[in-house]
Amino acid sequence: xxxxxxxxxxxxxxxxxxxxxxxxxxxxxxxxxxxxxxxxxxxxxxxxxxxxxxxxxxxxxxxxxxxxxxxxxxxxxxxxxxxxxxxxxxxxxxxxxxxxxxxxxxxxxxxxxxxxx
Numbered sequence: 001x002x003x004x005x006x007x008x009x010x011x012x013x014x015x016x017x018x019x020x021x022x023x024x025x026x027x028x029x030x031x032x033x034x035x036x037x038x039x040x041x042x043x044x045x046x047x048x049x050x051x052x053x054x055x056x057x058x059x060x061x062x063x064x065x066x067x068x069x070x071x072x073x074x075x076x077x078x079x080x081x082x083x084x085x086x087x088x089x090x091x092x093x094x095x096x097x098x099x100x101x102x103x104x105x106x107x108x109x110x111x112x113x114x115x116x117x
Contacts (some may be wrong), residue, residue: 006101008084015073015117018086018095021065022117025050025097028062044100046087051097070095070115077116079109086115 010019025031031047033055038046047053050066058066072092079085079102087098095115 010084011075011077011117014075014077015115018070018073018115018117021068021070022097022099024065025062028065030054030058030062030066030097032056040103042104043106044085044103046100047098049087049096049098053098066097068096069093072112073115073117074112075116079106079114079116081105083116085109086117088114 010023012019030050034048034050034053035055036045037048037053038044050058050062070086070093072088072095074092077083081102081104083102085100085102086095087100088095092112099117100114
């Protein structure tokens with residue numbers, strides 16, 4: 001990032017499929033030219049989906065991983081500042097690569113809305 005690095009910690013015991021998927025996308029460099037498309041002060045900074053948010057073309061392996069959807073892995077972990085939470089469409093099993101970094105507590109997202117990973 002222009003203002004420094006961001007380090008992530010994961011909850012593989014809470015959302016193993018989500019963590020595995022995101023980690024693979026990172027390993028493949030899918031987020032290298034991606035961007036934050038939404039930043040709401042005190043709420044979220046949302047990373048764009050890698051299929052539409054990259055500035056660089058993707059190779060075949062990156063495309064294959066980025067096209068995968070993940071089942072919703074919901075837990076009792078709370079949406080508090082610093083948490084990573086998957087983006088998705090209305091179907092809870094449509095998360096792919098867009099996620100949010102919580103910039104503040106968001107209890108209205110707790111439960112079966114978004115997977116924390």
